[in-house]
Amino acid sequence: MNAAPRTLFDKLWDEHVITVREDGETLLWVDRHFVHEGSHHAFRKLDERGAAVAEPGLTFGVADHYVPTRGRPVIADPEVAGMVERLSGNAARHGFRLFGLDDPAQGIVHVVGPEQGLTLPGLLIVCGDSHTSTHGAFGAYAFGIGASEVAHVLMTQTLWQRKPKRMRISVSGRLGPHVSAKDLALHVIASIGTNGAQGHALEYAGTAISALSMEGRLTLCNMSIEAGARCAMVAPDETTFAWLAGRPHAPSGAALAEARARWLALAGDPDAEFDRDILIDGNAVAPTVTWGTSPEDALPITGSVPDPEAMPADAARRAYVAGALDYMGLAPGMPLEEVAIDRIFIGSCTNARLEDLRAAAAVLRGRKALVPGLVSPGSSLVKRQAEVEGLDRIFIAAGLTWADSGCSMCVGMNGDLVASGERCASTTNRNFRGRQGLGARTHLMSPAMVAAAAVTGRLTDVRDLPPLEG
Amino acid sequence: MQSFTTLTAPACPLGLANVDTDQLIPARFMKRSRAQGYGGFLLHDLRFDEDGRPRRAIPLDEPRHAGARILIARRNFGTGSSREAAVYALWDYGITCVIAPSFGDIFASNAVKNGLLPAQVSEADAETLLGLLADGGSLTVNLEALSITVTGTNTTEHHGQRFTFVIDPVRRLQLLNGWDDIDLTLRHTAEIADYRANRATSQPWTFPEPGMPSQAWNIRGAKGRLRP
Numbered sequence: 001m002n003a004a005p006r007t008l009f010d011k012l013w014d015e016h017v018i019t020v021r022e023d024g025e026t027l028l029w030v031d032r033h034f035v036h037e038g039s040h041h042a043f044r045k046l047d048e049r050g051a052a053v054a055e056p057g058l059t060f061g062v063a064d065h066y067v068p069t070r071g072r073p074v075i076a077d078p079e080v081a082g083m084v085e086r087l088s089g090n091a092a093r094h095g096f097r098l099f100g101l102d103d104p105a106q107g108i109v110h111v112v113g114p115e116q117g118l119t120l121p122g123l124l125i126v127c128g129d130s131h132t133s134t135h136g137a138f139g140a141y142a143f144g145i146g147a148s149e150v151a152h153v154l155m156t157q158t159l160w161q162r163k164p165k166r167m168r169i170s171v172s173g174r175l176g177p178h179v180s181a182k183d184l185a186l187h188v189i190a191s192i193g194t195n196g197a198q199g200h201a202l203e204y205a206g207t208a209i210s211a212l213s214m215e216g217r218l219t220l221c222n223m224s225i226e227a228g229a230r231c232a233m234v235a236p237d238e239t240t241f242a243w244l245a246g247r248p249h250a251p252s253g254a255a256l257a258e259a260r261a262r263w264l265a266l267a268g269d270p271d272a273e274f275d276r277d278i279l280i281d282g283n284a285v286a287p288t289v290t291w292g293t294s295p296e297d298a299l300p301i302t303g304s305v306p307d308p309e310a311m312p313a314d315a316a317r318r319a320y321v322a323g324a325l326d327y328m329g330l331a332p333g334m335p336l337e338e339v340a341i342d343r344i345f346i347g348s349c350t351n352a353r354l355e356d357l358r359a360a361a362a363v364l365r366g367r368k369a370l371v372p373g374l375v376s377p378g379s380s381l382v383k384r385q386a387e388v389e390g391l392d393r394i395f396i397a398a399g400l401t402w403a404d405s406g407c408s409m410c411v412g413m414n415g416d417l418v419a420s421g422e423r424c425a426s427t428t429n430r431n432f433r434g435r436q437g438l439g440a441r442t443h444l445m446s447p448a449m450v451a452a453a454a455v456t457g458r459l460t461d462v463r464d465l466p467p468l469e470g
Numbered sequence: 471m472q473s474f475t476t477l478t479a480p481a482c483p484l485g486l487a488n489v490d491t492d493q494l495i496p497a498r499f500m501k502r503s504r505a506q507g508y509g510g511f512l513l514h515d516l517r518f519d520e521d522g523r524p525r526r527a528i529p530l531d532e533p534r535h536a537g538a539r540i541l542i543a544r545r546n547f548g549t550g551s552s553r554e555a556a557v558y559a560l561w562d563y564g565i566t567c568v569i570a571p572s573f574g575d576i577f578a579s580n581a582v583k584n585g586l587l588p589a590q591v592s593e594a595d596a597e598t599l600l601g602l603l604a605d606g607g608s609l610t611v612n613l614e615a616l617s618i619t620v621t622g623t624n625t626t627e628h629h630g631q632r633f634t635f636v637i638d639p640v641r642r643l644q645l646l647n648g649w650d651d652i653d654l655t656l657r658h659t660a661e662i663a664d665y666r667a668n669r670a671t672s673q674p675w676t677f678p679e680p681g682m683p684s685q686a687w688n689i690r691g692a693k694g695r696l697r698p
């Protein structure tokens with residue numbers, strides 16, 4: 001018998017193998033396939049072949065990328081209306097479940113999947129979106145794919161893959177007060193670089209990870225793609241199971257007992273080996289913000305904007321930093337806390353779950369924002385619960401706009417844009433040039449840090465601005 | 471799928487690092503149908519302002535790099551969003567090979583599926599090639615031999631200089647043969663059916679809607695359908 005110790009990822013991989021080709025390409029079974037309005041290229045490929053969706057019962061559609069966050073259900077932009085209609089049409093024609101604009105459970109695909117119990121430990125989950133890595137927080141093998149692969153999954157419910165290498169990031173200690181999974185994620189990416197985990201399946205372990213809530217783990221796995229990881233995961237534990245309890249599509253009763261036993265067995269064997277093993281000191285992570293145009297351009301809020309002239313040895317790096325600072329409109333050496341912002345955005349699949357909104361609201365409670373800003377909950381269910389808790393009133397009282405759920409200003413496809421030259425403190429995952437709008441300047445940070453920036457009008461250490469009493 | 475064997479063509483040194491797919495094609499253009507052509511959107515916001523007026527000439531726009539079909543970039547090309555439209559933009563513009571020290575994983579996979587070669591070279595070789603091609607010139611990229619040869623630059627001094635590149639062996643074969651994944655998958659319909667039946671029995675909770683129809687092993691309309 002093959003008794004070699006296996007990692008969590010090894011087990012997930014093995015469980016999904018249908019067949020292995022001579023060249024090592026492996027055909028894997030897909031348990032969940034999420035599609036969105038942007039999947040139209042893949043449906044076109046399907047139509048070109050005259051093919052049907054192989055497993056409508058394992059295919060789920062979500063309208064999120066292009067949907068408006070104000071004035072629903074009207075969609076003013078005819079192009080966008082057309083895209084949402086095309087998705088509805090495909091769902092109707094192929095008979096799969098759609099969380100459309102009018103569905104009370106609509107939201108961002110990576111928020112809806114877990115919320116509905118569609119994301120479960122042990123599953124292989126794909127979606128035509130790079131942040132599909134998010135779902136790995138449950139101990140699932142989840143990754144983003146391109147349109148050709150989406151078409152392949154639609155037609156066959158399978159995917160050809162080569163096994164990625166295995167990498168572990170162990171985070172010791174515990175994150176400090178007001179330090180969140182987002183800070184840890186930015187800290188990790190800054191430490192290993194945007195291609196630091198390239199070609200690897202990434203597993204997080206260690207005390208600081210065990211202590212994270214599901215929301216925190218989702219944030220961390222979400223951002224792992226920004227470190228180049230193919231996918232990221234955390235072994236399922238009691239935190240996972242507690243979160244799943246009672247979710248609409250999660251197993252219950254006898255099936256749950258059986259499933260739990262399977263899920264617990266997914267944890268890596270004690271002696272399992274990783275191709276790369278990295279240690280991070282969780283106690284040393286500070287509230288972190290980005291200064292440049294790549295998520296790896298991140299520093300503790302107590303730091304200063306880097307100076308390209310101080311990098312004489314590396315001409316390419318110097319040119320990159322100078323270019324990034326030029327785009328961002330920042331002066332070398334400037335303390336990060338002196339960077340004034342024009343607006344804020346709280347939203348996206350990275351940081352718009354209930355816990356994120358609560359963290360932002362805790363800072364904003366009883367305070368006013370000095371800059372305008374938009375708060376877009378991760379799903380319509382998150383929105384409703386936030387309203388039950390009165391979070392919406394805190395945001396509105398602070399002067400922010402409380403909107404409907406969607407990708408919104410994370411990617412600016414729906415018209416929620418940061419104006420050219422404007423600087424935005426944002427809970428999203430990408431500070432790429434133009435990501436939030438042509439010429440937009442994005443600083444990534446946690447929800448609490450965004451809230452703190454809103455209050456002072458500049459990048460701010462949230463530790464200096466704790467929640468007001470009462 | 472389009473195959474790739476060798477290509478001799480003008481090569482353009484783009485010289486940028488971290489060219490993410492948001493830059494390759496900004497999100498707002500992805501609503502369009504592919505039939506309209508994506509070439510005009512390639513690196514749009516680097517090159518054009520809001521109103522579509524030229525803003526900053528990047529090497530691709532310079533006459534000495536006219537007709538480039540090969541792009542040379544720095545590390546981490548195609549990182550970020552999984553949008554295959556980034557490959558469509560390159561392809562529709564005329565680029566069929568990108569040379570860089572590293573690529574975003576999903577981009578590289580998308581590239582191969584569309585017949586575009588992501589050729590990975592060392593950081594040092596990328597720097598050398600960027601320098602050699604600065605004033606224009608052409609390269610021959612040979613996927614069979616995994617080689618890049620300088621075939622035309624201003625000075626003949628470097629003609630014939632050879633570099634090697636790497637690409638995942640499976641992707642290399644796919645590109646060389648122009649294999650279509652779906653046709654390959656159809657050879658395994660019986661195994662897929664067995665797997666599905668087994669999974670539905672052993673872990674029924676992985677099928678949240680058990681009443682739904684399934685035809686994973688019976689793909690309609692596929693050309694060259696293979697019998698199990």
Ligand code: SF4
Nearest residue numbers: 131348349407410411
């Ligand atoms: S919120 Fe942003 S990162 Fe998340 S799925 Fe939407 S566009 Fe992608």
